[in-house]
Each structure stands twice: as structure tokens, then as C-alpha cells.
Amino acid sequence: MGKTDWSKKLADLAIFKTVVPLTPKSVSRMEDRELVLRYLAFRITHYEDYKPTMTEFLDNAMSAIKTISDSQLQQYCDDFGEALFCIDRIFGEKAFKRNMFGEGTDKFTNILFEIWVYGFAILTEKQREVLMKRRNIITNKAKDLLKKSNFVESIDAEKAYNITSVKVRFKTIEQFLTEIINAK
Numbered sequence: 457m458g459k460t461d462w463s464k465k466l467a468d469l470a471i472f473k474t475v476v477p478l479t480p481k482s483v484s485r486m487e488d489r490e491l492v493l494r495y496l497a498f499r500i501t502h503y504e505d506y507k508p509t510m511t512e513f514l515d516n517a518m519s520a521i522k523t524i525s526d527s528q529l530q531q532y533c534d535d536f537g538e539a540l541f542c543i544d545r546i547f548g549e550k551a552f553k554r555n556m557f558g559e560g561t562d563k564f565t566n567i568l569f570e571i572w573v574y575g576f577a578i579l580t581e582k583q584r585e586v587l588m589k590r591r592n593i594i595t596n597k598a599k600d601l602l603k604k605s606n607f608v609e610s611i612d613a614e615k616a617y618n619i620t621s622v623k624v625r626f627k628t629i630e631q632f633l634t635e636i637i638n639a640k
Contacts, residue, residue, distance in 0.1 A: 462521065462529050466492040471540045475551055477564050491569055492536075493517060498574050499532050500524065503626040510617045532577075539576035542584045546591045558599040567611050567625070575629040579637075586637050593636055601632065 466472060467488035478488050497517030498506075506513060521529070543551045552568045554560025576584060587594060601607050609615060610625035 462533065463489040463492040463496065466495070466533055466536055469537055469540070471537055471544065475540050475544045476569070490514070491566060494566065494570050495536060495573050495577070496521065496532060498570060498626070499535075499577065503574070503622055506619060506622045508617055508619065535577035536573065538581065538584060539573045539579075542576050542588055543572055545588050546594055556595075556598060557602045558595075559602065565611070565613075567613065567616050571611075571625050571629045574626060575633050578630075579633065583633075583637050587633065590636055590639070593639070597632070597636065601628065604628065 472488070472492075476488065476491065482488065493514055497514055500517050500520045501513070547556045550556040550562070552564050552572065553562045554565065554568070555562050556568070576587070579587070606624050607628045610621040610628070612621075615621050616625075
């Protein structure tokens with residue numbers, strides 16, 4: 457498989473098509489592949505090293521994909537599918553929408569896709585299993601994320617891709633998931 461085919465491979469996963477509500481028009485515009493590229497970009501370049509603009513960040517990821525081993529890309533692919541499976545099990549049709557926090561709209565949001573898929577993808581299989589068993593805790597505690605003004609500001613579309621917002625939202629979700637995994 458060519459290096460540029462990875463985004464298509466991930467966008468063609470059945471679980472991706474199940475969890476991500478894209479219209480045929482969105483797919484024809486390759487928005488599905490852009491979402492996958494966003495995931496890969498943050499796996500390749502840690503969010504702490506993000507530098508605006510998002511367009512340049514994604515362009516750099518496209519170049520970086522060519523230098524990554526197929527085995528590493530396959531691991532990212534496997535993690536992606538597992539993350540989506542868990543997110544679907546936990547949040548269902550609310551995944552990647554503001555109402556996954558218990559309030560807000562039911563409109564799909566790229567920003568939420570990036571942080572949740574990344575957050576679940578970097579976990580071990582065992583950690584993801586713990587989270588699925590604690591589904592009710594996650595959905596109840598997710599509401600508390602909207603009480604954190606810096607997190608809410610970081611998912612605001614107008615400010616979403618400055619360095620601070622990217623770091624705040626990714627770190628917040630990492631800490632959120634870790635706290636639930638480690639809870640007694």
C-alpha cells in the first residue's frame with residue numbers, strides 16, 4: 457500500500473463510517489480523509505509540538521507520513537479503529553457532538569473528533585476496556601468538562617487552533633481519561 461493510501465484506508469473502515477456522520481457530499485469533498493489526516497497528524501506530531509496553522513500542520517503530516525514505517529502506520533490504524541469502537545460503545549450517536557457532554561447541539565465537530573480519537577488511541581487495550589466498563593462514569597463526568605472555562609474556550613471554533621487551545625483541550629481529555637482509568 458502506498459503511503460498516501462492510509463487516509464483512504466482509515467476513512468473506509470466500517471467503524472469510521474458508523475461513528476462519523478458524513479454526508480455523501482462531505483465524502484466527495486474528502487472531508488473523511490481530512491478527519492483521518494487530523495488524527496494521523498496528532499499521532500505523528502505530539503500536540504505539545506503543534507504550531508499553527510492547521511493547514512500547515514496537516515501539510516507537514518502528509519510529508520511526515522512518507523517517512524514513517526508501515527508497521528508504525530499500521531499501529532496508528534489499529535489504534536484508530538479501536539478508539540472509534542470504544543467511543544461508539546461509550547457515547548453512541550452523541551460521539552463528537554457537543555451533546556456528548558450532556559448539553560449543546562447534536563452537530564458533529566472536528567475538534568471533538570480530534571481530541572477524543574487521539575485520547576482513546578494512545579491508550580492500551582486494557583485501559584480502553586476499563587473505560588468501556590466505566591461507560592456511565594465517563595458520560596456523567598463528561599458534563600463536568602463544560603464547567604472548565606479554559607476547556608470550553610479551547611473547543612470554540614474561532615480560537616481552536618492557537619497553540620494554547622490545542623494544548624489545553626488535548627491535555628484535558630488525556631487527564632480526564634486517565635482519572636477515570638485510575639479511579640478506585
